[in-house]
Amino acid sequence: MAVTGGVMFVFLVAHMVGNLKIFAGPEAFNHYSEWLRTVGSPAVPYRTVLTLLEVVLLLSVVLHITAAVQLARRARAARPVKYRSRKRVQQSYASRTMRWGGVIIALFVIYHLLDLTFLVANPAGVPGDPYGNAVAGFSTWYVTLAYTVALIAVGFHLRHGLWSALQTLGRSDDRRERAVNVTASVAAVLLIAGFLSVPFAVITGLVGLR
Amino acid sequence: MKLTLRIWRQKGRDGKGRMVTYTLDDVSPDMSFLEMLDVLNERLILSGEEPVAFDHDCREGICGMCGMVINGVAHGPERATTTCQLHMRHFSDGDTIDIEPWRSAAFPVIKDLVVDRSAFDSIIQAGGFITAPTGAAPEAHATPVPKPDADAAFEAATCIGCGACVAACPNGSGMLFTAAKITHLGLLPQGQPERYSRVVDMIDAHDEAGFGGCTNIGECTAVCPKGIPLETISHLNRDYLSATAGGKHPE
Amino acid sequence: MTEPYTEGVPIADTKAPEGPIEKRWETRRFTAKLVNPANKRKLTVIVVGTGLAGGSAAATLAELGYNVKSYCYQDSPRRAHSIAAQGGINAAKNYRGDGDSVHRLFYDTVKGGDFRSRESNVRRLAEISVEIIDQCVAQGVPFAREYGGLLDTRSFGGAQVSRTFYARGQTGQQLLLGAYQALERQIAAGKVEMNARHEMLDLIVVDGRARGIVVRDMVTGEISTEFADAVVLASGGYGNVFFLSTNAKGCNVTATWRAHRRGALFANPCYTQIHPTCIPVSGDHQSKLTLMSESLRNDGRVWVPVAAGDSRAPGDIPEAERDYYLERIYPAFGNLVPRDIASRAAKNVCDEGRGAGPGGLGVYLDFADAIARLGRDAVEAKYGNLFEMYERITGENPYEVPMRIYPAVHYTMGGLWVDYDLRSTIPGLFVIGEANFSDHGANRLGASALMQGLADGYFVLPATVGDYLADGPFPAVSATDPEAVEARDGVESRITRLLAVDGDRTPDSFHRELGRIMWEYCGMERTDEGLRKAIALIRDLRAEFWTRIKVPGTDEELNQQLEKAGRIADFFELAELMCVDALHRTESCGGHFRAESQTADGEALRDDEHFAYAAAWEFTGTGEPPVLHREDLTFEYVHPTQRSYK
Numbered sequence A: 001m002a003v004t005g006g007v008m009f010v011f012l013v014a015h016m017v018g019n020l021k022i023f024a025g026p027e028a029f030n031h032y033s034e035w036l037r038t039v040g041s042p043a044v045p046y047r048t049v050l051t052l053l054e055v056v057l058l059l060s061v062v063l064h065i066t067a068a069v070q071l072a073r074r075a076r077a078a079r080p081v082k083y084r085s086r087k088r089v090q091q092s093y094a095s096r097t098m099r100w101g102g103v104i105i106a107l108f109v110i111y112h113l114l115d116l117t118f119l120v121a122n123p124a125g126v127p128g129d130p131y132g133n134a135v136a137g138f139s140t141w142y143v144t145l146a147y148t149v150a151l152i153a154v155g156f157h158l159r160h161g162l163w164s165a166l167q168t169l170g171r172s173d174d175r176r177e178r179a180v181n182v183t184a185s186v187a188a189v190l191l192i193a194g195f196l197s198v199p200f201a202v203i204t205g206l207v208g209l210r
Numbered sequence B: 001m002k003l004t005l006r007i008w009r010q011k012g013r014d015g016k017g018r019m020v021t022y023t024l025d026d027v028s029p030d031m032s033f034l035e036m037l038d039v040l041n042e043r044l045i046l047s048g049e050e051p052v053a054f055d056h057d058c059r060e061g062i063c064g065m066c067g068m069v070i071n072g073v074a075h076g077p078e079r080a081t082t083t084c085q086l087h088m089r090h091f092s093d094g095d096t097i098d099i100e101p102w103r104s105a106a107f108p109v110i111k112d113l114v115v116d117r118s119a120f121d122s123i124i125q126a127g128g129f130i131t132a133p134t135g136a137a138p139e140a141h142a143t144p145v146p147k148p149d150a151d152a153a154f155e156a157a158t159c160i161g162c163g164a165c166v167a168a169c170p171n172g173s174g175m176l177f178t179a180a181k182i183t184h185l186g187l188l189p190q191g192q193p194e195r196y197s198r199v200v201d202m203i204d205a206h207d208e209a210g211f212g213g214c215t216n217i218g219e220c221t222a223v224c225p226k227g228i229p230l231e232t233i234s235h236l237n238r239d240y241l242s243a244t245a246g247g248k249h250p251e
Numbered sequence C: 001m002t003e004p005y006t007e008g009v010p011i012a013d014t015k016a017p018e019g020p021i022e023k024r025w026e027t028r029r030f031t032a033k034l035v036n037p038a039n040k041r042k043l044t045v046i047v048v049g050t051g052l053a054g055g056s057a058a059a060t061l062a063e064l065g066y067n068v069k070s071y072c073y074q075d076s077p078r079r080a081h082s083i084a085a086q087g088g089i090n091a092a093k094n095y096r097g098d099g100d101s102v103h104r105l106f107y108d109t110v111k112g113g114d115f116r117s118r119e120s121n122v123r124r125l126a127e128i129s130v131e132i133i134d135q136c137v138a139q140g141v142p143f144a145r146e147y148g149g150l151l152d153t154r155s156f157g158g159a160q161v162s163r164t165f166y167a168r169g170q171t172g173q174q175l176l177l178g179a180y181q182a183l184e185r186q187i188a189a190g191k192v193e194m195n196a197r198h199e200m201l202d203l204i205v206v207d208g209r210a211r212g213i214v215v216r217d218m219v220t221g222e223i224s225t226e227f228a229d230a231v232v233l234a235s236g237g238y239g240n241v242f243f244l245s246t247n248a249k250g251c252n253v254t255a256t257w258r259a260h261r262r263g264a265l266f267a268n269p270c271y272t273q274i275h276p277t278c279i280p281v282s283g284d285h286q287s288k289l290t291l292m293s294e295s296l297r298n299d300g301r302v303w304v305p306v307a308a309g310d311s312r313a314p315g316d317i318p319e320a321e322r323d324y325y326l327e328r329i330y331p332a333f334g335n336l337v338p339r340d341i342a343s344r345a346a347k348n349v350c351d352e353g354r355g356a357g358p359g360g361l362g363v364y365l366d367f368a369d370a371i372a373r374l375g376r377d378a379v380e381a382k383y384g385n386l387f388e389m390y391e392r393i394t395g396e397n398p399y400e401v402p403m404r405i406y407p408a409v410h411y412t413m414g415g416l417w418v419d420y421d422l423r424s425t426i427p428g429l430f431v432i433g434e435a436n437f438s439d440h441g442a443n444r445l446g447a448s449a450l451m452q453g454l455a456d457g458y459f460v461l462p463a464t465v466g467d468y469l470a471d472g473p474f475p476a477v478s479a480t481d482p483e484a485v486e487a488r489d490g491v492e493s494r495i496t497r498l499l500a501v502d503g504d505r506t507p508d509s510f511h512r513e514l515g516r517i518m519w520e521y522c523g524m525e526r527t528d529e530g531l532r533k534a535i536a537l538i539r540d541l542r543a544e545f546w547t548r549i550k551v552p553g554t555d556e557e558l559n560q561q562l563e564k565a566g567r568i569a570d571f572f573e574l575a576e577l578m579c580v581d582a583l584h585r586t587e588s589c590g591g592h593f594r595a596e597s598q599t600a601d602g603e604a605l606r607d608d609e610h611f612a613y614a615a616a617w618e619f620t621g622t623g624e625p626p627v628l629h630r631e632d633l634t635f636e637y638v639h640p641t642q643r644s645y646k
C-alpha cells in the first residue's frame, strides 16, 4: 500500500510540476508533452520511457486498489455487527474518507484520461495540442468543477496517505510524529495548490488561448 | 438523576441481540457507571427480569476486564478512563445513554455486554514474552537499561488488554494492543534476541484471529484508557519491515 | 453462651528442617526427592488461580516438564487481582548499601508480623526475595530505573532501608504480566491447559489425597470433574467477606473454603489488614473501595473537627478547632504511624461523631500546609497522579479541599494452613500466595505480598511439589470414582438449591448485610460481646439467605448472579469462623485488636504467654463448633518486643 501509494505520489509531484509549465505558454507546454514522448530517443524508440512509466504507474494503481479492497474486506469481516450508535473521537475526515476518496480519484482518473489523453471527452480534442485541449476543457465551468472536486479528494487522500505511509514504513516516532503530520499536510496542500492553479488560471483568464 | 438506558441484550453467542430501553430515576452523580448498572440489575432481579451481564473485576481501572461502548465511544466520554472509573457526574439528568458491547469478529459476544477476548491471549502466546526460564536469570544489575528506554518500555507495558482499541478502530484492528507489547519488549535489552521473530509471529497471530488491518486512523489511541501512543504502531511497523524486507527474520 | 469451638491436638511438626536458620531452605531443597524428566511428562498438576502465585507456579511447573491445568474465573489469566497492587515488591538486594540484608528483611518481617509468624518461613522468604528480582528483570518487567540504568528502589511501609522495587504505581500489574507472559509461553508450548472463566467449586479427595477439583464452565454452565496428581490452590485472599474492600469484585473464598470443608485446616482467619488511606464510602450504592497510596501520609496532615457534629466545610473550620489527632497522640511518628494504628485512630474519632463527609465516616488528609511549604508544583510532581485519581472518583479537587480518607479492608493474613513445604493438611493439596497463611503473621508489611506470592510460585512450590510427586505414582482416578461423583453431585445440588429458593432478596443485598456485620463487629476493633453477637447475626442471616435468596436465570449459561450467590454462601461460613477465631484470641496483635487487651494508653497488648501460636481450625459441619489445633511458634532469632510508636 505504502509503496504503491508512494509511486503514485511521486508521479503526481512530477505531473504537477509538468503542468505548471502551462504558465510558460503553449509552446513550452506542448513541447514538454512532446519531450515526454521523445526522451531517450534516439537511443530508445519513441515513447519507450513514457510507456515504461505508464506500466509502473498502472501496476501501482492495480496493486494499490487490490490492497485497498483487501483491507476494506478484512475490516468489514472484522466487524460483522455494526454499532447502533457511534461517535468519532479522533479520526480525521481525511482518514475516514480514504476508501470513498480513492474511488472518486479512480473515477476521476478514468475521466481525466478520456479527457486529456484519449481526447474523447475533450471539447477541443486536438491531438498534439495538449495546451489547447486543457484550456478548452477548463474554460467550461463544469469541467473545472469536476477537476476541483477530484483534486480536493486527492488532497485529503494524500494528507492521510502520506502520514499513514510514514507510519507504516516506521518512520514516525514520538518526536517526529508532529513533524510528520505537518509535512503530510503541507505536502498535500502544496501539491493540490499546484494542480489547482492551472484550471483557475484558465478560468480567471490568466492563461488563455493566445 | 433520571436516565434512559438503551442496552444491547443478547442471550448467548448465537443469539440475536437487540437494544432494550430501561429507565432509572434514582441515579446519584457519585456512582460509578458500573454501580449505576448494579442498581439497574438489582431492580431487574427483583422484578423477575434477567439482569444485564457485563464484565468487571478490579473496578480500579487496571485489570482490563470492564468495557462497553457508551454513546458510541469505547469506555465512554471521559478520556483515558475505563468504564469502571467513569462516574455518573459526567452525565446529566434526562440523558439517554446507549450501551453496547465491543463489536468485533475477533471478540464474539458471550452474553449482553460480555465478549470473549481470548484472541488477545493468542497474540501473546505467539511471542509476547521473553524466554527466561525460572531459576536461570542473571543478576538483575548485570544489564543496565538506559532510563529513557526503561521509561518508554514501561509506558507501552501499561496496556491493560481491555480491547477498547479494537472496539473503536473503524477497521476492527488490534494493532495498538499488539504494538504495545512489541514496543515494551523490543525496547529492552532482554527482549532483543527474539525481537524479529516476535513481531512476525505476533502479527501473523493477530491477522489469523480475525482482526482487521491498521490504516493508521488513530481512533484506538484516542480511546485507550492508558494512552498507549500511536508511535508504538510505528515501532511495530519498523520492526516488521526489518524482519521481513530487511531479512532479519530467518523464515 | 458456651464457647463456640472445641480444642483438638496441637500441630506437632511443620516439616521445617532443623539447624541454623540460614541453612534450612538449602537443606530442604537438598533433601527433597526429585522426579526424573521422563516421569514428569506423565504427571499432571492442577493450579487454581493465575495471580502472582498461581501464574508463576503454573509457568514454572510447566517449564520443569509437568503437565499443568490452570484455572481462573476471569476471562484471561492476566486479570487476576494481583494486577491491582500498586506500591512495590520488597527484596533484600541491598543495592543502596544502606545496611539492608537478608537477615534484616527477615527481622523486619517477623517484627512487622507482630511475632505471630514462623521464623523458618520468613527467613526463606527473605532469601528468595533476591532471586525474584533477577527473574523478573530477565522476563522484561520494566522496573523503575535511575539515570545510570540501574534499578531504583524506595522505602515503604515505615522500613528504615530502601528495599522496595517498583514500576511507578503499577508494580503488581507489571509483575503479573511477566508471570502471565511466561504462562502464555507454556500454553503455546502445549504444557499448560488454560481454563479461563472456570470456577473451582469443590475439591476431590480420593484415598486421603487431593486428586482433583470440580469446576463450572462459567460460560456454558457445564460442571466437570478434573483430575491430577496434585492440586495447588492459589486463589487469593478473602477480604471480600466484608463486601466493601479494596479487593477485586470477584475475589472469593470458595476454592479454599471448599478445601477446608474437605479437611484442610484454616489458620488465623481473623487476621485482616485494614488500610488507613482509602477513599471513603460515598453512598449506599458503593460497590468497592479504592486504595490511595500510603505515601500520601508523608506530606498530608490528618485531622478532624474538635467538636462532634461539626458540619462546616473544612475550609471554614479555624485552626484552633481542628484536631490533628495523630500528631497529638503519637508525637514521635505523627501521621506516619503504622497502618493498623492509623486505621484504628480514624475509627475512634469517627465513632466520637467527629468524622468528615457523608455519614461521618472519613477524616481529612490535608495538603494545605504541604502546598504552602513546598509549592503546588512540588506537590503535584510528587502526588499528581494520585490527586487526579481522587478527583476522578470523588469529583473534589484535593489541591483546594482536603482529601477525605477512611480505612478499608485490604489484605487477609489468614488462609489455609500449610507446612514448610506449602502442603496443607490434605496430602497433595498445596496452597500458595495470599490463599495460605504462611509468612506474614498477624500483620503484613507493605510490598511483601507480591514478594511472597512470587517466592511461593517461582521457587518454593516447584521444589516441594516434586518431593511429593516422587512418592507416586498414585492410583488412577476417574470421574466414576465414588468420591468424584459425590463431589460433583454436591456441587450440582447446591446450584439447584440456590436456583430453587426463588425468594425476594438479591445476592448483593445479603452480601452487603453480611459485610456490615463483619465490619461492625469483626473489623478494626473486636470485643467479646460484639463477636458473640456477630456469630448469632451471621447464623440468622445465613438461614435467611437459604430461604429468601433470588437467583435469576438458569445454570446453563453465563449467570453472574449465580456465581455471586455461591460465593456469598461460602462467605457466610467463613465469616462465622473469623468471628470464632477473633473471639478465642483474647489478645491484641497486628491486624487483630481486642478492646479488652490494650495498654493504659490504648495500644495493642500482645499476650505472648498464651497466644504465641497459629490457630488452625478444623471444619466439623456448617454451624458446628470448629476444632482448634494450635501450632506453637518459637522465636530463636528475633525476640518478641512490644511495639511502641509514641
Ligand SMILES: Cc1cc2nc3c(=O)[nH]c(=O)nc-3n(C[C@H](O)[C@H](O)[C@H](O)COP(=O)(O)OP(=O)(O)OC[C@H]3O[C@@H](n4cnc5c(N)ncnc54)[C@H](O)[C@@H]3O)c2cc1C
Binding pocket: C048, C049, C050, C051, C052, C053, C054, C071, C072, C073, C074, C077, C079, C080, C081, C082, C083, C084, C085, C086, C087, C088, C089, C171, C172, C198, C199, C200, C201, C234, C235, C236, C237, C246, C247, C248, C251, C252, C254, C255, C291, C410, C411, C432, C433, C434, C435, C446, C447, C448, C449, C450, C451, C453
Ligand atoms: C489495591 C491493592 C494494592 C496492593 N498493593 C500491594 C503492594 O504494593 N505490594 C504488595 O506486596 N502487595 C500488595 N497488595 C496485596 C497483593 O496484591 C495480593 O496479596 C497478591 O497479589 C495476591 O496474589 P495471589 O496470587 O495470591 O492471588 P490473586 O492475585 O488474588 O489471584 C487469585 C487467582 O485465583 C483465581 N480464583 C479465585 N477463586 C477461584 C475459584 N473459585 N476458581 C477458580 N479460580 C479462582 C482468580 O481468578 C485469580 O486468578 C495489594 C492489594 C490490593 C487489594
Ligand code: HEM
Binding pocket: A001, A002, A003, A004, A005, A006, A008, A009, A012, A061, A064, A065, A068, A069, A071, A098, A099, A100, A101, A102, A103, A105, A106, A109, A157, A158, A160, A161, A162, A164, A165, A168, B214, B215, B216
Ligand atoms: C480506487 C482507488 C483507491 C483506493 C480505494 C485507495 C485507498 C487507499 C487506502 C485505503 C489507503 C490507506 C492505506 C494505509 O493507510 O495503509 C491509501 C493510501 C494511499 N493512496 Fe490510495 N486509494 C486509491 C487510489 C489512489 C490513487 C489514484 C492515488 C494516487 C494518485 C493514491 C495514493 C495513495 C497514497 C500516496 C497513499 C499512502 C500510502 C499508505 O498509506 O501506505 N491512491 N489509498
Ligand code: HEM
Binding pocket: A012, A015, A019, A033, A034, A036, A050, A054, A105, A109, A112, A113, A116, A117, A130, A134, A147, A151, A154, A195, A196, A198, A199
Ligand atoms: C489540473 C490538474 C491536471 C491537469 C491540467 C492535467 C493535465 C494532464 C494532461 C494535459 C495530460 C496529458 C499529457 C499527455 O498526454 O501528454 C495528463 C495525463 C495524465 N494525468 Fe493529468 N492533469 C491534472 C491532474 C491529474 C491528477 C490529479 C491525476 C491523478 C490523480 C492525473 C493523472 C494523469 C494521468 C495518469 C495521465 C496519463 C499519463 C500518461 O498517459 O502517461 N492528472 N494530465
Ligand code: SF4
Binding pocket: B158, B159, B160, B161, B162, B163, B164, B165, B166, B176, B177, B180, B220, B223, B224, B225, B226, B227, B228
Ligand atoms: S492498547 Fe489501550 S485500548 Fe488497547 S487493549 Fe491496551 S489498554 Fe486497552
Ligand code: F3S
Binding pocket: B168, B169, B170, B171, B172, B173, B174, B175, B176, B213, B214, B215, B216, B217, B218, B219, B220, B221, B230, B233
Ligand atoms: S484506529 Fe485502527 S487503523 Fe490503526 S491506528 Fe488505530 S488500529
Ligand code: FES
Binding pocket: B055, B056, B057, B058, B059, B060, B061, B062, B063, B064, B065, B066, B067, B082, B083, B084, B085
Ligand atoms: S473493572 Fe478492572 S479495569 Fe475496569
